[in-house]
Amino acid sequence: xxxxxxxxxxxxxxxxxxxxxxxxxxxxxxxxxxxxxxxxxxxxxxxxxxxxxxxxxxxxxxxxxxxxxxxxxxxxxxxxxxxxxxxxxxxxxxxxxxxxxxxxxxxxxxxxxxxxxxxxxxxxxxxxxxxxxxxxxxxxxxxxxxxxxxxxxxxxxxxxxxxxxxxxxxxxxxxxxxxxxxxxxxxxxxxxxxxxxxxxxxxxxxxxxxxxxxxxxxxxxxxxxxxxxxxxxxxxxxxxxxxxxxxxxxxxxxxxxxxxxxxxxxxxxxxxxxxxxxxxxxxxxxxxxxxxxxxxxxxxxxxxxxxxxxxxxxxxxxxxxxxxxxxxxxxxxxxxxxxxxxxxxxxxxxxxxxxxxxxxxxx
Amino acid sequence: xxxxxxxxxxxxxxxxxxxxxxxxxxxxxxxxxxxxxxxxxxxxxxxxxxxxxxxxxxxxxxxxxxxxxxxxxxxxxxxxxxxxxxxxxxxxxxxxxxxxxxxxxxxxxxxxxxxxxxxxxxxxxxxxxxxxxxxxxxxxxxxxxxxxxxxxxxxxxxxxxxxxxxxxxxxxxxxxxxxxxxxxxxxxxxxxxxxxxxxxxxxxxxxxxxxxxxxxxxxxxxxxxxxxxxxxxxxxxxxxxxxxxxxxxxxxxxxxxxxxxxxxxxxxxxxxxxxxxxxxxxxxxxxxxxxxxxxxxxxxxxxxxxxxxxxxxxxxxxxxxxxxxxxxxxxxxxxxxxxxxxxxxxxxxxxxxxxxxxxxxxx
Numbered sequence: 001x002x003x004x005x006x007x008x009x010x011x012x013x014x015x016x017x018x019x020x021x022x023x024x025x026x027x028x029x030x031x032x033x034x035x036x037x038x039x040x041x042x043x044x045x046x047x048x049x050x051x052x053x054x055x056x057x058x059x060x061x062x063x064x065x066x067x068x069x070x071x072x073x074x075x076x077x078x079x080x081x082x083x084x085x086x087x088x089x090x091x092x093x094x095x096x097x098x099x100x101x102x103x104x105x106x107x108x109x110x111x112x113x114x115x116x117x118x119x120x121x122x123x124x125x126x127x128x129x130x131x132x133x134x135x136x137x138x139x140x141x142x143x144x145x146x147x148x149x150x151x152x153x154x155x156x157x158x159x160x161x162x163x164x165x166x167x168x169x170x171x172x173x174x175x176x177x178x179x180x181x182x183x184x185x186x187x188x189x190x191x192x193x194x195x196x197x198x199x200x201x202x203x204x205x206x207x208x209x210x211x212x213x214x215x216x217x218x219x220x221x222x223x224x225x226x227x228x229x230x231x232x233x234x235x236x237x238x239x240x241x242x243x244x245x246x247x248x249x250x251x252x253x254x255x256x257x258x259x260x261x262x263x264x265x266x267x268x269x270x271x272x273x274x275x276x277x278x279x280x281x282x283x284x285x286x287x288x289x290x291x292x293x294x295x296x297x298x299x300x301x302x303x304x305x306x307x308x309x310x311x312x313x314x315x316x317x318x319x320x321x322x323x324x325x326x327x328x329x330x331x332x333x334x335x336x337x338x339x340x341x342x343x344x345x346x347x348x349x350x351x352x353x354x355x356x357x358x359x360x361x362x363x
Numbered sequence: 364x365x366x367x368x369x370x371x372x373x374x375x376x377x378x379x380x381x382x383x384x385x386x387x388x389x390x391x392x393x394x395x396x397x398x399x400x401x402x403x404x405x406x407x408x409x410x411x412x413x414x415x416x417x418x419x420x421x422x423x424x425x426x427x428x429x430x431x432x433x434x435x436x437x438x439x440x441x442x443x444x445x446x447x448x449x450x451x452x453x454x455x456x457x458x459x460x461x462x463x464x465x466x467x468x469x470x471x472x473x474x475x476x477x478x479x480x481x482x483x484x485x486x487x488x489x490x491x492x493x494x495x496x497x498x499x500x501x502x503x504x505x506x507x508x509x510x511x512x513x514x515x516x517x518x519x520x521x522x523x524x525x526x527x528x529x530x531x532x533x534x535x536x537x538x539x540x541x542x543x544x545x546x547x548x549x550x551x552x553x554x555x556x557x558x559x560x561x562x563x564x565x566x567x568x569x570x571x572x573x574x575x576x577x578x579x580x581x582x583x584x585x586x587x588x589x590x591x592x593x594x595x596x597x598x599x600x601x602x603x604x605x606x607x608x609x610x611x612x613x614x615x616x617x618x619x620x621x622x623x624x625x626x627x628x629x630x631x632x633x634x635x636x637x638x639x640x641x642x643x644x645x646x647x648x649x650x651x652x653x654x655x656x657x658x659x660x661x662x663x664x665x666x667x668x669x670x671x672x673x674x675x676x677x678x679x680x681x682x683x684x685x686x687x688x689x690x691x692x693x694x695x696x697x698x699x700x701x702x703x704x705x706x707x708x709x710x711x712x713x714x715x716x717x718x719x720x721x722x723x724x725x726x
Contacts, residue, residue: 224540
């Protein structure tokens with residue numbers, strides 16, 4: 001578990017978007033740089049499904065963050081100019097309250113008694129951080145992947161904060177192919193007998209289901225083109241599978257195995273299930289009756305939509321549609337199509353492509 | 364189980380391409396039309412991973428076949444002109460010997476004692492049918508999906524048969540993305556405790572793993588674009604999941620559920636594992652040291668390569684590469700790129716697109 005540098009707690013109950021309440025949930029976050037005014041230089045970042053709030057290193061936590069090359073002195077999110085806040089999603093397991101957290105009323109983890117999670121609730125977690133930090137405006141809201149949908153939820157529910165928005169490899173709502181992928185990942189986990197209807201213990205989680213889900217995840221986070229260049233039909237003798245007949249002939253299988261090994265134990269299975277379903281359920285059209293109506297409720301002076309041509313999970317046409325939709329309500333909208341080969345994950349790994357674009361936005 | 368109309372049996376041992384032997388294995392097949400000469404009008408079809416030899420209805424088996432609209436009097440594979448043979452793959456479970464068949468030596472199913480299966484062995488099954496039917500030539504060899512790779516194996520090993528080849532939504536070898544998909548499907552099955560190291564009984568197969576694998580299969584057999592048009596974000600209340608929290612919100616989930624239900628029990632899990640791995644292992648480059656060398660061993664007078672732009676499993680660029688490669692050794696090569704939205708499965712369901720192309724080939 002990564003240690004978030006900061007937390008806030010809701011002072012009372014949080015009423016969830018789709019019903020139910022949480023008593024005084026905690027939201028973990030990290031910040032970099034120095035706040036000016038009431039938020040004039042504040043950048044808030046909503047993450048994808050699995051990252052923590054540790055987007056960059058800091059004196060308190062010097063380990064590299066998931067966007068280490070993006071945030072810092074002289075970097076695109078320049079901490080000499082900006083006060084950068086990264087929010088750990090409500091429902092996650094890196095400091096914010098989630099299904100793995102202990103419910104103070106029962107002394108037991110919430111597990112499946114956690115109410116249905118929506119990205120609107122995740123956005124509200126971010127808003128509570130903003131409120132308790134005393135901010136009244138936001139310079140720019142940034143969301144990557146699932147976080148891009150959270151950013152839309154945040155901006156549509158809090159137009160009073162104004163500012164700008166950058167959506168990265170995200171969408172106004174998920175397509176059926178992406179829903180199918182995530183639904184199958186969830187099914188892999190709940191069909192693992194170790195899941196035990198959500199009542200597994202932390203030392204005996206549904207590792208088999210989680211590993212399968214992670215492998216399917218990797219297939220949709222990267223791209224066939226990348227793997228063709230990287231692995232081709234390279235053979236490998238995969239030791240851990242040496243006694244099995246149906247695996248481990250190819251380098252790509254070893255790559256997936258290693259990724260599954262690294263992820264195992266990092267993310268709580270129930271938290272994953274809640275956040276994954278929240279990604280499917282989000283629909284900007286719920287805010288006004290259509291995506292266009294949702295967009296008309298935004299109060300942004302500027303937006304940038306960045307997508308990658310090889311993204312399988314949030315295809316480039318969704319980025320184009322979002323940018324075109326935003327033009328109806330936002331004066332200055334830029335659409336950036338990047339031809340990176342690393343698919344959906346490009347924003348995490350193709351820094352040379354993303355840095356100049358983000359730098360230009362803040363120039 | 365579907366009943367094949369015909370079977371042949373190898374007279375002795377079949378030595379497998381990657382080692383091991385089978386004693387007098389059976390190959391199931393069906394035929395339509397009337398043979399002329401020594402094969403002057405013979406068309407042989409190699410299938411994808413899961414279909415049986417029942418490609419079209421016949422007096423003996425009037426149920427519709429998997430290519431019913433393609434084979435028959437006046438249809439593209441015109442049974443008034445041609446003698447059409449469809450081969451059930453060795454290793455399958457629709458009449459040909461496979462891991463689910465009883466090993467006469469032991470009185471038990473082969474299960475995992477079945478030797479490693481290669482598409483070269485599947486091709487040899489087809490050749491034995493041809494031989495026992497007394498054919499010395501083939502007019503055209505057709506392969507769809509995995510069957511396209513089997514067709515290449517057949518033609519490269521038996522150039523003496525000559526003739527023509529149609530490759531449909533296939534390739535000279537699998538790409539790492541397709542290997543990753545199939546490897547994960549296999550892992551879903553073997554990680555199901557019911558698989559029991561291959562020793563499940565027919566009344567208690569690893570249904571959970573097979574259903575997961577089938578759902579992932581459907582995702583790669585169709586296309587995101589089709590599902591967007593067909594389902595969008597249509598909601599549904601899926602009865603069988605009514606007591607589960609993480610599924611069944613969307614029509615696309617119901618569609619996958621229904622497909623998984625229909626497939627369950629139809630295909631033996633071990634047979635699936637063997638055929639799936641055989642698809643990964645096939646590489647035309649094994650026949651001569653490179654794909655080009657393999658192609659140079661073919662002795663075809665004409666070839667057609669058909670692919671679909673939305674195919675995720677055998678991308679259109681693989682079809683183009685195969686066609687370009689074939690041009691070095693085959694005088695008359697036509698590459699046909701079809702813009703169907705139904706992805707890899709288009710050759711089974713987009714008959715209006717495929718029929719004219721196949722008709723033109725035989726005109």
